Amino acid sequence: MTTALKHAPExxxxxxxxxxxxLRWWITGLLFFSTVIxxxxxxxxxxxxxTIQDDLHITDLQYSYVVQAFLLAYTLSYLVAGRLTxxxxxxxxxxxxVVWWAIADMSTSLxxxxxxxxxxxxxxxxxxPGNYTAAPKAVSEWFxxxxxxxxxxxxxxxxxxxxxxxxxxxxxxxxxxxxxAVFLFTGSLGLLWVxxxxxxxxxPEEHPRLTEEEKRLLASDSTSTADAxxxxxxxxxxxxxxxxRETWLLMIGRxxxxxxxxxxxxxxxxxxxxxxxxxxxxxxxxxxxxxxxxDLGCILGGYFSGLLIKRGFTPVRSRLWVxxxxxxxxxxxxxxxxxxxxxxxVCIAGIAAFAHLTWQISLSTLVVDLYPKPVVGTxxxxxxxxxxxxxxVSTNLVGRAVTYWSYAPVFVVMGFLHPVAYLMITCLxxxxxxx
Numbered sequence: 001m002t003t004a005l006k007h008a009p010e011x012x013x014x015x016x017x018x019x020x021x022x023l024r025w026w027i028t029g030l031l032f033f034s035t036v037i038x039x040x041x042x043x044x045x046x047x048x049x050x051t052i053q054d055d056l057h058i059t060d061l062q063y064s065y066v067v068q069a070f071l072l073a074y075t076l077s078y079l080v081a082g083r084l085t086x087x088x089x090x091x092x093x094x095x096x097x098v099v100w101w102a103i104a105d106m107s108t109s110l111x112x113x114x115x116x117x118x119x120x121x122x123x124x125x126x127x128x129p130g131n132y133t134a135a136p137k138a139v140s141e142w143f144x145x146x147x148x149x150x151x152x153x154x155x156x157x158x159x160x161x162x163x164x165x166x167x168x169x170x171x172x173x174x175x176x177x178x179x180x181a182v183f184l185f186t187g188s189l190g191l192l193w194v195x196x197x198x199x200x201x202x203x204p205e206e207h208p209r210l211t212e213e214e215k216r217l218l219a220s221d222s223t224s225t226a227d228a229x230x231x232x233x234x235x236x237x238x239x240x241x242x243x244x245r246e247t248w249l250l251m252i253g254r255x256x257x258x259x260x261x262x263x264x265x266x267x268x269x270x271x272x273x274x275x276x277x278x279x280x281x282x283x284x285x286x287x288x289x290x291x292x293x294x295d296l297g298c299i300l301g302g303y304f305s306g307l308l309i310k311r312g313f314t315p316v317r318s319r320l321w322v323x324x325x326x327x328x329x330x331x332x333x334x335x336x337x338x339x340x341x342x343x344x345x346v347c348i349a350g351i352a353a354f355a356h357l358t359w360q361i362s363l364s365t366l367v368v369d370l371y372p373k374p375v376v377g378t379x380x381x382x383x384x385x386x387x388x389x390x391x392x393v394s395t396n397l398v399g400r401a402v403t404y405w406s407y408a409p410v411f412v413v414m415g416f417l418h419p420v421a422y423l424m425i426t427c428l429x430x431x432x433x434x435x
Contacts, residue, residue, distance in 0.1 A: 020210075021211055024142040026200065028154055031155035036165070037102075037186070039162030040166050040189070046265060047171060047174070047280075052179055055179065056117060060274075061400070065114070067121075067266050069118040069121050070121040071125065071392035071395060072125065073125030073126045074128060082378040082384075085133040085137055085377030091202065093377075094134040094138075101190060104127055107123065108124070109184050133377045136364065137376050139151050141204060142218070148369070149306045149309075149319070150303050153302025154299065156298045156357065156360065157299050159294075160297075161291070167269060168284040170182055175281065237378060247382060250363060250367060254363065255387065255389055256420060258360070259393075259417065260356050263414065267398055272286075275337075289346050291353065297326075297358040298357045298358075301326070301362055302361050305318040305361075305365065306318075319362040319365055320426060323358075325355075327359065328419075329351060329355035330359075330416075330417070332348055333349075333411050334414075334415050367379055367380050367383055398410055
């Protein structure tokens with residue numbers, strides 16, 4: 001009887017934790033939905049821009065300042081978010097980031113003018129980068145190189161799905177309720193997401209629900225893959241990161257090319273309203289095509305690079321091949337403004353968005369391929385800070401171009417950013433990691 005009592009708690013504890021087959025793919029699902037929510041929370045402003053501008057008496061140039069406030073916070077926060085992710089760990093840091101940005105998005109409903117709107121979007125920008133430092137760290141902890149591109153593609157597709165759902169959903173809500181209610185709705189989704197995340201996520205070596213089969217798979221990969229090291233670089237975190245050429249190449253690459261995506265997020269719905277003279281319901285009916293195409297770019301870009309690895313390509317070479325294909329498609333961008341119909345313009349924009357997201361997935365996966373796990377979050381934060389800086393500068397230039405000229409020069413410039421960046425980033429071929 002004594003023996004039975006002694007072992008009862010352990011048996012009960014063991015029975016509590018039911019094993020979950022393919023746990024890493026459930027984690028992928030959570031990362032996917034966090035990114036859906038992340039992009040709905042930032043996209044709601046651009047969809048409702050004309051309504052909010054009219055209500056709060058904000059000009060197009062002032063609107064660009066609001067977007068800049070978000071991007072300034074977004075850029076600066078990346079410099080801290082990556083280090084916080086590595087310090088706090090994936091589970092805790094992701095929960096903190098999501099709660100912060102959810103509350104900031106809901107607070108946007110309290111805006112009374114330009115300053116308050118800019119302030120609340122600044123707070124949103126402080127929290128949102130954490131999704132993109134914690135998610136790749138989760139990928140480095142749970143996935144081998146051949147699966148990383150696909151997984152990053154899947155959760156990044158959450159961003160484009162959020163952007164796809166946003167135009168019709170937010171247009172529907174905005175046309176039936178006050179625009180302030182829309183921010184309360186989208187912000188609350190993040191608070192709900194945190195509950196399953198805290199319940200499910202742990203590092204593989206700490207997870208009580210990991211099956212023995214998946215544990216062996218991850219252990220086998222960690223012992224056979226050079227870049228899966230858990231060791232901190234001997235020269236120290238910052239010296240190791242800042243003295244590597246790849247860090248600067250990837251940062252500048254994001255800075256040059258990500259303004260294309262920021263344009264589609266913050267300005268393209270306005271382009272359809274202002275230049276193509278579509279109503280809010282009409283924008284909602286066709287703008288989703290661009291973001292659906294971006295979804296496909298996320299998935300197919302990650303899948304194709306993984307396929308190349310299975311055929312003998314090194315991880316870095318496979319990512320660069322996919323980026324080269326994307327760079328060839330982006331020069332179609334100038335055709336958007338001259339397309340004879342709004343639908344044709346949206347379809348060409350969809351090709352550009354497809355190519356850009358294919359590019360972005362491959363570039364993001366390079367960070368996980370090239371750096372050891374303990375510094376992935378920090379490196380990704382630095383690289384993504386280049387993205388935010390490029391977006392912050394470009395959105396002001398777009399605002400000035402739209403105010404004083406037209407959208408035409410914007411589409412022309414966007415056609416040449418990726419080819420220029422590709423010529424620069426191909427320098428990575430000279431220094432590929434062992435794999």
